Amino acid sequence: MSAPYKTPTFLQRVISDEIGLILICQIDEIDEIAEAITSPYIQKVGIRLRSPRPNKQIGVSGDKDTISKITEKLNKNNNLSLTTLQLHSGTQLDDQLFKEGITYLLDTANMFEQQGFSISQLDFGGGFPEASNLSEDDLTDLFLLLYETLHDRGWQHVTCIFEPGRYIVGDAGLVLTQIIRVFKVEGIPWIMLDTGTHQCPKFSNSKFRFELIHRMSDPHTTPTSIAGCLPTDMDVFTKRYPFPSPVDKGEYLAILNAGAYTLTWSTRFSYPFPSILLVNGNRIQLLEVPQI
């Protein structure tokens, strides 16, 4: 269990159900978890490290000072056992960021071991791009690098955990939309869709692709801007996207790579949601109909 905010009821439930591992994102949580354990029970815990990348705030820093504060608190609370370190460096990571994450996690794990802890699990978080943007060969190279680094640094017996989200579901979801307006602004063609960033949020950080479903092999040579249907100038998916031309109102457009952090992160503002369909080969099943 690794949520940055663990409600007291949720925490109680996790402890009473003896969930194997609780990840700590803030030092204060150490005492909170220890106090929530009422029966004689040793709870395994892990530390979520804050990525040293700019603008990261979730997790605890891996500096010496913080590690000694954590050590002091864990040594006081003998119903907690530190087994795991986690680093989720962010989403849409490239291989350089993934490599830097490996080094940081191992350096910090060594510092914890020097304080007398025995770290048996390293959790590398998620962060890979959509599967359509990361070839199997590149993924294999990353894992070979990880394997060699663990070996070289004496961590070959540690259990490694991975939490890919987007890599699994990113390219499994697409949004089927219709073009509701075609117009020009200062000579640039624009199209407006019957969906928007309320259903495909920019915060999803997805590498959306836009394709006219009946004309995917037409030349994509006309820079075209694509807007959603919300009443705000902010609802723009992309500008000057290479696209076929001309485009007609009423054509169907698929937004690809829309499986991660879209529907789950969408807002209710301000139109009904589309139906959700499960497509499995030739079988199409209706999962949810719009709530109006």
Ligand SMILES: Cc1ncc(COP(=O)(O)O)c(C=O)c1O
């Ligand atoms: C701790 C942790 N692990 C894994 C993930 C999944 O990330 P991604 O979908 O980029 O693989 C997240 C996403 O927020 C996360 O916070």
